[in-house]
Amino acid sequence: QKEVEQDPGPLSVPEGAIVSLNCTYSNSAFQYFMWYRQYSRKGPELLMYTYSSGNKEDGRFTAQVDKSSKYISLFIRDSQPSDSATYLCAMSFTGGGNKLTFGTGTQLKVEL
Amino acid sequence: EAGVAQSPRYKIIEKRQSVAFWCNPISGHATLYWYQQILGQGPKLLIQFQNNGVVDDSQLPKDRFSAERLKGVDSTLKIQPAKLEDSAVYLCASSLLSQTQYFGPGTRLLVL
Numbered sequence: 001q002k003e004v005e006q007d008p009g010p011l012s013v014p015e016g017a018i019v020s021l022n023c024t025y026s027n028s029a030f031q032y033f034m035w036y037r038q039y040s041r042k043g044p045e046l047l048m049y050t051y052s053s054g055n056k057e058d059g060r061f062t063a064q065v066d067k068s069s070k071y072i073s074l075f076i077r078d079s080q081p082s083d084s085a086t087y088l089c090a091m092s093f094t095g096g097g098n099k100l101t102f103g104t105g106t107q108l109k110v111e112l
Numbered sequence: 113e114a115g116v117a118q119s120p121r122y123k124i125i126e127k128r129q130s131v132a133f134w135c136n137p138i139s140g141h142a143t144l145y146w147y148q149q150i151l152g153q154g155p156k157l158l159i160q161f162q163n164n165g166v167v168d169d170s171q172l173p174k175d176r177f178s179a180e181r182l183k184g185v186d187s188t189l190k191i192q193p194a195k196l197e198d199s200a201v202y203l204c205a206s207s208l209l210s211q212t213q214y215f216g217p218g219t220r221l222l223v224l
């Protein structure tokens with residue numbers, strides 16, 4: 001079993017839709033949860049960063065962490081064609097030397 | 113502020129040849145990471161440096177991969193000899209003391 005599981009997609013939605021992206025994990029030591037966006041042929045770019053459980057909102061993006069279920073989500077409201085990319089969840093823990101463990105990424109396409 | 117720089121952007125070699133990648137982190141970032149991202153997968157940490165010292169190289173295939181960061185600034189990752197399964201994108205990232213890692217554009221390696 002992988003430490004971090006993520007549905008690879010592809011996920012195709014119409015413009016304006018609400019998108020839900022999810023990851024599950026098995027290591028209860030993870031405390032820091034991140035979402036990265038990766039455009040084709042580019043490096044990952046940090047979107048959201050959350051510590052422990054709870055919600056965090058930034059513009060059209062909301063990150064949720066449920067440590068009791070070992071489940072994290074990223075919601076994108078009013079999705080735009082420019083949101084078309086691969087979304088990677090990543091996690092780390094204190095004492096882990098800042099090492100990130102990534103999911104496989106979900107490919108998202110927002111269509112006009 | 114300039115981002116993480118990597119070169120070359122693309123490299124094609126034949127198996128058993130050697131190849132080297134270069135990374136220049138964001139100015140002032142003490143921590144530097146090399147990741148391997150195989151097509152359809154999330155990045156996997158190969159090696160992490162704190163200044164010019166190695167923090168974690170547990171997933172680096174040391175029989176063929178080597179990396180150095182001699183002056184605590186830029187870094188070189190080398191593969192010798194290359195295998196077909198080394199075809200991937202090699203990403204460099206850097207960070208200050210926080211969890212936030214900033215990624216470069218990557219070097220796409222194809223081994224024939």
